[in-house]
Amino acid sequence: MLTVTTPPDISTVGIVGGSLGGLFHAVALTELGLDVHVWERSTGRPDDRGAGIVLQPSVAWFLSEFCGVDADQVSVPVTHRQFFTRTGNVRIMPMRQQMISWGTIYKALRDTLPAERYHDGQPVTALTPTPAAATLHLGSTAHAVDLAIVADGSASLHRGLVAPESASRYAGYVAYRGVIDEADLPQELAACFRDRFSFYDGDRTQFLCYFIPGDFGTTAPGHRRMNWVWYVRADAPELEHITTDRNGIGHGLSLPPGLIAPQVRTDLLTRARSTLPQPLRELVEHTREPFLQAILDARVTRMRNDRLLLTGDAAFVVRPHTAASAEKAAADAITLFHALRQAQSADAALRAWEQLRLAEGAAIYGQGVGLGHRLGLSGMEAPVSTVGRAG
Template sequence: MRERSVLAVTPVSDIKSAGVVGGSLGGLFQAVALAELGVDVTVWERSAGRPDDRGAGIVLQPSVAWFLSTFCGVDPDRISVPVTHRQFFSRDGRSHHTLMEQRMISWGAIYASLRDRLDSARYHDGQPVTAVTPRPGGVDVHVGDAVHRVDLAIIADGSASRHRGLVAPDGAPRYAGYVAYRGVIDETELPEGLSAVFRDRFSFYDGDRTQFLCYFIPGDFGATAPGSRRANWVWYVRADAAGLDRITTDRDGTAHGLSLPPGLIAPQVHAELLDRARTLLPEPLRLLVEHTRDPFAQAILDGRVSRMRKDRRLLTGDAAFVVRPHTAASAEKAAADAITLFTALQQLPSLEAALEAWERNRLAEGNALYRHGVGLGQRLGLNSPSSAAAAAGEATP
């Protein structure tokens, strides 16, 4: 446990206990913030074990940086990698640059900072929640044969949420018609000279209905010194429903649905990815793909809800709005969900007023990000005709 933050907080009398369904970033942001308010928080995570630190990169946005600094006592600059320019490649491998200072972080660095801040006794992995049922003045969270009575339940079990429909039956995400292939490479394993090509750069290549981007993220244990970082890349590729099923079916024939974890890509799918890279990508980006041992993939989804609370059950993070990665806002949105709830609970006179203000704020932000992501996909030519038509025809909740 780190030292407590310097926030001046007022305990929330209406909420003494909270249960968080899902222990990834969305759930951890909420758990850490509620614990800071003096709430007795318990987190239940379906998966067992601590995730590998070799996950995807994330653009460090203001709410995440503020949360890490204020609630976790972590200097975000120490666990992120700076970039000074954006680099745009043409098909022949030439590039031009524009000034754009940003910082890049890894999913694992954020996760570790949040887990280290939360008392380990509050976090229970390998324990799926089977039901979240309301009762007068609170919620019952069912885990195995046990029923845990809490004053507030936070549903934070991600884009494939099993409990979203309890609050918002209209919110199931829809496939947008393309996938993101991803890869992470230790800097020491890059071909000679390639590190210098991407140093201090957030690099992009926009092709015909495709986009590729890459940047450095921290290495093991948040290491950020040159030579100890990792190159992180993302490649957006169109795929119909049958293509998605093929991409996310692993080497043993097991279908994974909407994502494929590292190390499981089928040989034929991997060979086709390499062929596509040799045909379509500028040489520096092709080399990244060729030198990635374990590429992984995820379906790009659109999901939004018309409400984020029902009685004392709240949706947060990707269990509420699933926004496209082009927005660089998934972690930022989850952190802002937690910060806004923390602030509302402290400043407003009643629990009902706090939850109403929180929902109003987060619905507005979620809808804006949803529309922004769909618009970016359209400008890149990535939207499938069905996803574009469906998004255009929806009324704003």
């Protein structure tokens, strides 16, 4: 573990949002000896059947240094990339990467952070920054802290306190996703994807897939999960249609597993059978509970308002093609950890942190937008307020 010293001028930290971005910061700043508390609006630990993530260096380093977790032991290696044509032909090239699941990272962070520092089912309703402090309001109670960190995701309720001009925008397409237990796949189909990161680039669409850890982070062959992502264009009315669940309830910008409407699922299967190469089509057919998210963009020109910081997707919302959302959040936390540890004053540390993270966030943001355009995916972009609320 790292040798640390207590930073000047800061002893208490309040974090808004208890997903990966908030947890990265909570774990790192607790390591500095700070009194850190996380407030998360949802209740309980989420289901460990969420999406896969390409393991990037900052996440791997964070898990090792702060959580004592060897990333090699909780990720699935791939040795090659394979590219499908519409007829099912394959081009293969060597490329080593590691794949991990959102749930594996989340579990490592939650297990590291002392349980009494994580408060779920407690939404922060308002924030009040001041030059040397901030106040978090939770219903009728208020908590004064030396530093408040906003980590409440792409549909952040508090981004405007730092960057009022930076509302999220819908990019004109969605990512359908699926996770399948390896044991539920026909052996011949599973064999097509072992040790491979697979891609199909079609007409204004992209499909990719790879294996990720299974239950409890297991990486043993036969006990993993297949993770796939399929990018499809959808205008605002179509987005409203596909994110309305089987009970007629609209979710706005996402749809969790198990809620897809029967007609939307039928339409997805029809699209798969008419547009995807056979192995990829079969993955969609074997997925019991597909889910989806709208692709959003947000770019800020500030990440700090006195003692109030934006981090992770609450700052820059970057497109999934970059494989950088978790990486960016981990790097935000690592940079803040080192800035506070080394600076002579908290304000100097926060200024240095903002400068570094603004540059990195802008670069990743631009990369994602460029990839979306090159793939022909970007459609009629629109303010999030005109296409629905966050799910």
